[in-house]
Amino acid sequence: MFTLSFLDISSSQIVNELKSNGYFIFEQALTEQYVEQLLQEVNFQQILVNTNDVGVVYAYNQKFLTHCLASSKKAYDVITSQKVLDICQEYFDASYKLTNHRIFQNSKHAHMPWHTDNNLQIGSKIVGKHNMPGLLFLFYLSDVTKNAFQYIQDSHTYSHKYNNEIYLSDSFINGNYKKDILTFPMCRGSIIICNIHGIHRSEPFQDKNYSRTNLLFQVDQIGSENIGHGEKNLVNTEYLDNLTPELMDYLGFNFKRNYPPFPSTSVATMTPNDILLLQKQLLPQTLNAFAKNIVKHILPNELITNGKRMLWHLKSNRLNISKFSNKQ
Numbered sequence: 001m002f003t004l005s006f007l008d009i010s011s012s013q014i015v016n017e018l019k020s021n022g023y024f025i026f027e028q029a030l031t032e033q034y035v036e037q038l039l040q041e042v043n044f045q046q047i048l049v050n051t052n053d054v055g056v057v058y059a060y061n062q063k064f065l066t067h068c069l070a071s072s073k074k075a076y077d078v079i080t081s082q083k084v085l086d087i088c089q090e091y092f093d094a095s096y097k098l099t100n101h102r103i104f105q106n107s108k109h110a111h112m113p114w115h116t117d118n119n120l121q122i123g124s125k126i127v128g129k130h131n132m133p134g135l136l137f138l139f140y141l142s143d144v145t146k147n148a149f150q151y152i153q154d155s156h157t158y159s160h161k162y163n164n165e166i167y168l169s170d171s172f173i174n175g176n177y178k179k180d181i182l183t184f185p186m187c188r189g190s191i192i193i194c195n196i197h198g199i200h201r202s203e204p205f206q207d208k209n210y211s212r213t214n215l216l217f218q219v220d221q222i223g224s225e226n227i228g229h230g231e232k233n234l235v236n237t238e239y240l241d242n243l244t245p246e247l248m249d250y251l252g253f254n255f256k257r258n259y260p261p262f263p264s265t266s267v268a269t270m271t272p273n274d275i276l277l278l279q280k281q282l283l284p285q286t287l288n289a290f291a292k293n294i295v296k297h298i299l300p301n302e303l304i305t306n307g308k309r310m311l312w313h314l315k316s317n318r319l320n321i322s323k324f325s326n327k328q
Contacts, residue, residue, distance in 0.1 A: 001034050002083060006191070011086040014193070018091060018135070022156035023182075023194040030078070030189035035141055038074035039213070044105050047278060054234065057265040058274050061110060065103040066261045068215070069251075070234040075103060077239075079217050080247055084137065087193070088250070092133060092221045097252045099134070099230035100262060101217035106147055109206040113167035114152075116159050117196040117218060120229070121259050129163040130229070134196035134220035140188050141213040146205040148185040149192050152177050155199035168199060196220070219250075228258035 006029040017024045030038075044063045048055035054067040068075040078084070079101055088096050117136055120128045138149060152173070162168060173181070183203055184192060194200060196218060222229050233251050267275065 001030065001077060001081065003028055003031055003189075006030075007083065011083075011090040014087055015090040018193060018195060022154060022198045023151050023192065025184055025186070025192050026190065027186050028189045029191035030139060032189060034074065035189050038072065038078075038215070039141060041072040041074055042068075042103055044213075047274075049278070049282065057263070058270045059263040059265050060269060060271060061106065061108045062263075063105045063107075064263060064265075066101075066231075066263075067234045068101060068103050069239070070236045072103065073236075073239050075101075075215055076236070078139065078215060079137075080242060080250070084219075085246065085250065088135065088219050089246075091135060092219075094221050094223075095249060096219050096221045097230060097255060098233060098250055099218050099220045099222070100259075101215075101233070102262070103141070103213070103215050105211055105213045106202070107211035108208050109204075110147055110202060111204040112201040114170070114173050114199050114201045115167050116155075116162075116199055120226075123258075124260050124262075124264050126166055129160075130226060131160075132220050132223060132226060132229075134218060136192075136194050136196050136200075137217050137219070138192040138194075139215040140186055140190045140192075141215055142188050142211065144185050144188075144190075144212055146185075146207060146210055147202050147212045148183050150184070150201050150203050151182045151192075151194055152199040153180040153182055155180070156195040156197045159197050159199050162199075173199075228256045230255075230257050231259045231261055232257045 006026055009026065014024050042056070042065050044056055044065075046056065047058060054065075054070045056063050056065050058064075065071065069079065079098065116129065118129050118132065118134060119126045120130050155177070177199075184190075202212075220229065230252065235251060263269070270278070
């Protein structure tokens, strides 16, 4: 999973950099092979329609797999790794919890406003800022030459002055903090960890041939006055091969969650091109569904059932013949 060079860095060193600088970066924290295997568990080209499963959603020029703890063992292993837990244990003074996570892909163009991630919500609405300590973990899953993560140096020490703002404008930042903007283009597998109170964004870009893929998750030290803070964690129980009391607390077992999954999506958040591609995918399925419904309407149920039984017996006989031939 992690490269030896990343594992060699102690949690204390990482936490010291976080507390002094507000951020920590490391190139190629994940191995090339691991990144490739993780990406194979995510299909950004398929959108689920009336499918009883978790999957990718589209939000304009971004694609999200929000519930990756339920559908990607490789992502689960990163998010719950001992290295991550050791960093959190060293950084936080009290109980900490995973408050959100996602794999996402930006493509064509993006312009994220400057912001902090110490948000309080009612439903999907941001209603204010909190003072809880928190860390944002960001792994590049593609080589990032554009749309790189940007952080305003030392902003974690003074961002509370702007707690009445959801976002800060480009013109305000350029007029007051332009010289403090740090930009981190790096190869895939690299990690960025930052204080959630630091002002940050992804650098805007426009390039129809470029995309950026990331694994992101946030961990907060949630106080008793903020019960319900965070999004729900849907976890595939098959992945729970490293379950400990510490991990159960981190994942929020028996902890209330009030925030809906991010992002809020519908057909309206899809681009016209993606809607057309979806229609092409749905057309043959629609024709097939119409044909089946016509057959069911015309033929008696008993005849349909007997037909299914005959098909099942034919398949079983072919399978048995095939097994017998292989033994000869």
